[in-house]
Amino acid sequence: KEDRDAAEIVLKSMLRDGIQLLCCGKELKISKTDGGKRMTVDSHGQHYDITVDEILVGVGRAPNVEGLGLDTVGVAYDTKIGVKVNDRLQTTNPSIFAAGDVCFPFQFTHAADAMAQMVIQNALFPHALGLGYTSTNSLIIPWATYTEPEIAHVGMYEADAKAKGLEVDTVTFNLDEVDRAILDGEDDGFARVHVKKGTDQILGATIVAHHAGDLINEFSVLMKAGLGLSTITSTIHPYPTQAEVIKKVANAWRKTTLTEGKKRLLSKLFAWMR
Incomplete structure (x- = not known):
């Protein structure tokens, strides 16, 4: 997502540190051998056969929404996206709010902290006309x-x-x-x-x-x-x-x-x- 020239500076730094970066891998296979863990992969038309000590796999995260009884209390959710909220962080049950990775695309600790503060204000100090509410639209998230x-x-x-x-x-x-x-x-x-x-x-x-x-x-x-x-x-x-x-x-x-x-x-x- 970053600007290309920004990413290239980091890439050059990694290469100087001896890191080998294989992008757009195809036909990835992993097996365990006496010497460690073997990985074979095709990248940019070249075949690689590499044995390493450990393999770290980044598979992302799934929202923890199942088994919580959300259907019972009328909270809509998606198993891939998470809990559905409005800009006030209210769920489809207006008495229930959500904050953090489970309902927001910017999955950062500092973003979750900011949303938790919003939830406290919006949930504890409601107003019939909506005055005093804070909105996720006002968040500036670095x-x-x-x-x-x-x-x-x-x-x-x-x-x-x-x-x-x-x-x-x-x-x-x-x-x-x-x-x-x-x-x-x-x-x-x-x-x-x-x-x-x-x-x-x-x-x-x-x-x-x-x-x-x-x-x-x-x-x-x-x-x-x-x-x-x-x-x-x-x-x-x-x-x-x-x-x-x-x-x-x-x-x-x-x-x-x-x-x-x-x-x-x-x-x-x-x-x-x-």
Whole structure:
């Protein structure tokens, strides 16, 4: 799901660490031998026969919805998707709420925690007119993939925004131009931000860095507070820190707003001021 160039940075790091990545495998067979566990697979037209110590299989998770008597209390569910809820996290039985992986596509611990807080407010403090309710539509959910370097994201990708008919301005700033990242030897990565064209409204952001999971929070706070990217350009960041990449990508965006027309106008203004 991540941007291709973000994934490629992580891939190159894995290859440097001696990790062999076989994609699009076909005819996968696994057997146990005296030397360990044998795996044969075809990948990109090449046959591989590999013996390893252990095999870790990622098969995903299924919602725990069976055997709970949900049918008895009128709670609709799907064995693959989970419990059906509205944006207030109410099930089809309005007196029963759900939160977490069992009812939400973003299956993260921090997302479940945020939804649990919503459930407490919506279930314990209901209002006949719906006032005071909180909605999942208001959630700003960042996430991080803890590779080395990490990939962190919040909001929409550029393709998501365009699919919704939004025009987007995208700006990227590389870590190899951030002094602290260079000093730490962690300059393989970037910060990228998408804003609604002609405005400073942040639609989404991606960071590839060794501390991306920490750095992404600045974008999350701004999006939740409804503040634009120009807020970062006027915010002082301590030097030298890797968080400067956020200030620098915001400054890079600011430069793109200086159109030729604005430049001509400023030139005339400065000439007049002389």
